[in-house]
Amino acid sequence: MAATAETVEQVKSIAGEKYKYGFVTDIESDKAPKGLSEDIVRFISAKKNDPEWLLEWRLKAYRRWLEMPEPKWAKVDFPAINYQDYHYYSAPKQKGDGPKSLDEVDPQLLETYKKLGIPLHEQEMLAGVQNIAVDAVFDSVSVATTFRKQLEKVGVIFCPISEALERCPDLVRKYLGSVVPVADNKHACLNAAVFTDGSFVYIPPGVRCPMELSTYFRINEMNTGQFERTLIIADKGSYVSYLEGCTAPMRDENQLHAAVVELVALDDAEIKYSTVQNWYPGDENGKGGIYNFVTKRGACRGKNSKISWTQVETGSAITWKYPSCILQGDNSVGEFYSIAITNNAQQADTGTKMIHLGKNTRSKIISKGISAGKADQTYRGLVKISAKAEGARNYTQCDSLLIGDTCGAHTVPYIESKNKKAIIEHEATTSSISEDQLFYLRQRGISQENAVALVVNGFCRDVLQQLPMEFAVEAQKLVAISLEGSVG
C-alpha cells in the first residue's frame, strides 16, 4: 500500500530529529582511562572509597566475567562489543568533597536536569505539590538527591549506593548480590565488577513511604558505559513506589548500559517499581544508540509480599531486559506490566520471569509490544512453578501491534510447571493499526499522528493505568513521540 511507502519516507525524514533529550552537557569530567582490567576495577573501587570486602567482591566478579560467555539466546543482532573501548568511570568534576546540598551542585548540572524536565531545585521548593524525591545520576555518579530530610523523619533511607556503604554498610552487605548473584549473566557480572553508583532505598518495618521515589539516569560522556546498581529493601509491612527515568545524548557510538536492580520484599511488604526508559535509540539506520543490557529482579522473600514491575520501554538501540520476580514467600504476588515500543532500527528482546516457589503464589504478566519501521521485537517470558508451589497461579497476556509491514514481533513464552495443580493461562494476540481506524479518526478531525497515538495509547491502556499518576501522562506523550512519523 501507499501508506507503507510513505511511512518509510516519513520515518526517514524525522528519525533522530525528534529525540529531544539528545543534547550534550559541556562539563569537565574526571574519567578513568579507556578499557577494562583489574587495575580499572581497583581504580573505581578506590574512587568510591569501597570497604575491603567490596573490592574483593568486585575483583571476584571481574575474574568470573572474563570467563563468562556472552548471552546469545536473545533475538537481537549487533557486532561484538569491544569492552576495551569504553570508559568505566566518568564523573563531573567538582570542588572539594562533593555537594552537601543542592546549593553546592554545579549549576550546569542543575540546568541539565531542568532541560530534561527534572528541575531538582524547583522540586524541593514545590514540596507537597509534586511530592517526588529524586536521585539524579549523571554518568557514573549521583549528583543530587532531593527530599532527604523529609524521608529521614520516617526512617526511609534514600541515597546513592556509595553513600549507603558508609551509612548502613551492614544492610548493603547483607543484600547486595542476594537477588542477582555476581555471576548471574555476563552483563550483570560486569556490573558487579565496575558499578559506580545508583540508588539505595531502605523502608523500615511498617512504614508506607510518604512520597514517590525516583532516580533519573543520564549518560553524558562519550564512550562511557553506565553501570548503576539499585538496591531496594522493603522491610516487613512497608510500601514503596519507585520510578526511574533514563536519557542520553545523541551520539554515533553505541554506549553501553549494564545495570542491575535488586528488590527485596519481606513479609507483607510491597514494592512498586516503574521504569520509563528513553535512552537514545540511535538514528534511522541503527547508527548509535544505547545498548541497554539490564538485569532486574525482585525477591518476594516474605509471606504476603508483592513486587510489581511496570515498564515503558521506548528508547535504546538494543534492549535486553527481563524484570523478574522470585516468589518465595507464601501468598506472594508478582506482576509485570510492560509497554515496549520499537521504531526504525531498534531491537528489543524483553519480558519477565516469574518463579513460583511458595504456596499460593500468584503472578500476572501483561505485555504490550508495538513495532514500527524496521524494528524487531520479542517478548520472552518464563513462568516456572516448583513442585512445592501448591495453589500457584499465573495469567499471561501478550499483545503485539504492528505498524507497517517491515517490522517484526515475536512472542516466546516458556512455561515449566512441576506442580500439576498449578493454573497457568496464556493469551496472545497480534494486530496492526488498520487504515480503517486511521481514516475514521482523521474524519473526525484528528491528525494522522494523533490518530496513531490514540490507537496505540488505547492498545497500551491496561499498562498505562498501572503507572503512578504523575508519570502516566508523561508516558502517554512519550508513546506518541516515539511513534511520530511511523505511519505515512
Added chain:
Amino acid sequence: MLEIKDLHASVQGTEILKGLNLTVKPGEVHAIMGPNGSGKSTLSYVLAGREGYEVTGGRIIYCGEDLTDLEPEERAAKGVFLAFQYPVEIPGVPNSTFLNEAVNSVRRYRGEEELDKIQFVKMLRAKTKELGMSDEMLKRAVNVGFSGGEKKRNEVLQMAVLEPKLAILDETDSGLDIDALKIVADGVNAMRSPERSALVITHYQRLLDYIVPDKVHVLAQGRIQKTGGKELALELEKSGYADFKGEAA
C-alpha cells in the same frame, strides 16, 4: 454549500464515478439513492478524502473552496462529517476521550480555544441528554462491543458534538430496527438549520419517512441519473432501480 462538477474518481485504477454533478444549497437535505455498486459509498469516501479514492477529474467545491487536495482531518475541521456505514472499533480508547480529542483537534485547526475537561464534559452531557443516550456509552471503548444500533447512535452523537456544516450519512439506516432508525433520524433532524446541509445516502425509502429530503437523486453507473422531489423515493420503492441498470456491467 456543496458543488460537485463533472467528478471522476477511481479506486485502484477502476473508474467508479464518471462525471457526477450535484449541487446542495445551505439548509438542504439531499437523498442519494441507487443500486449496489453504483458508487454511493465511493462518493462519500471521495468527499471525505479517503486515501485510495483518487479524483481523476472535475471539482468538489465546498463553501467556495476546492476540497480535492485537503487531508481528511482538514475537511473534517472545515465541517465535513461522514457518518460511517460500518463504524470502526478503537479498542482501549474511551468514547469520551475520542470525542474530546476530536472536538479539540477541530477547534485547534479553526484557531479556537480548546475546551477544558469541565467545559467538554458539560457539553457532552447536554448532547447525550438531547439524544436520549446513556452516559455509560461514553465510558466504553469506541464502538467496541456496540450493537449495530449503538454504533449508529454513536455516529449521531459524534455528529451532534462536532456540529458539521455538511453531514454525509452513508447508509446509516442499514441494519437498524425502527426505534434505532427514529433516534438516528431525530438526531439528524435536530441538526437541520438554514446553515447546515446533509447528504443522505441510502438504499431504501424507509429512512426518508423520517428524514424528509428536499431533493432525491438516483445515482447509477457513477452518475446522477435522475433528480426529483421526495416523491421520487416512493416511486423508486415501487419500481426498483431496473430502469437505471441499463448499461451495468
